[in-house]
Amino acid sequence: xxxxxxxxxxxxxxxxxxxxxxxxxxxxxxxxxxxxxxxxxxxxxxxxxxxxxxxxxxxxxxxxxxxxxxxxxxxxxxxxxxxxxxxxxxxxxxxxxxxxxxxxxxxxxxxxxxxxxxxxxxxxxxxxxxxxxxxxxxxxxxxxx
Numbered sequence: 001x002x003x004x005x006x007x008x009x010x011x012x013x014x015x016x017x018x019x020x021x022x023x024x025x026x027x028x029x030x031x032x033x034x035x036x037x038x039x040x041x042x043x044x045x046x047x048x049x050x051x052x053x054x055x056x057x058x059x060x061x062x063x064x065x066x067x068x069x070x071x072x073x074x075x076x077x078x079x080x081x082x083x084x085x086x087x088x089x090x091x092x093x094x095x096x097x098x099x100x101x102x103x104x105x106x107x108x109x110x111x112x113x114x115x116x117x118x119x120x121x122x123x124x125x126x127x128x129x130x131x132x133x134x135x136x137x138x139x140x141x142x143x144x145x
Contacts, residue, residue: 008052008085009095014107017057018077021115025069030120036064036071038124044131046096052085054092056100058108062116062124074115074124078108097135105129 023029041061049055058078064071082100084092105126113123 005086007087008083009087009099010083011103012053012081012083014078014080014104016076016107016111017079018075019111019115020073020075021119022073023071023119024073025071029066029069029071032066032069032071034066036066039063039065040126042129042134044097044101044134046100049081052083054082054084054096054100056080056082056096056104058101058104060108060112060126062112064121064124072116072119072121074112074119076108076111076115078104078111080104094135097138098131101129101131105131 039062043059044057045059046054046056056079060076060078062072062074064073080100080103082096084095087095105128109126113125117123
């Protein structure tokens with residue numbers, strides 16, 4: 001008698017893989033009173049690191065500018081190691097592209113806010129992200145090519 005094994009999804013580790021902060025126009029930029037323009041770039045990627053183990057990386061680059069001067073540039077790579085076993089192959093990609101980034105995002109948001117605050121600026125609070133929409137958009141672009 002063969003018994004179907006139950007699907008396994010577990011968080012093995014959540015960690016900051018890379019963290020960078022630049023304030024190229026310090027100290028004068030702290031004297032500026034204008035409201036900065038904030039630009040965000042967000043990306044995800046994943047890789048298999050062992051049988052049933054995957055690393056998912058969520059990267060955000062936050063650039064704050066006042067006119068043509070960069071106020072600060074912060075980049076955070078929030079990563080996680082996830083154990084995924086006994087899941088149909090067609091379901092692994094959505095788990096890595098939607099489920100895991102949703103788990104990592106609150107940690108990423110906290111890290112960005114903390115590092116920007118520690119640099120002497122008001123916190124940057126990242127708005128929620130719809131990783132499902134991003135995943136489906138990437139799939140549509142890949143299928144179109």
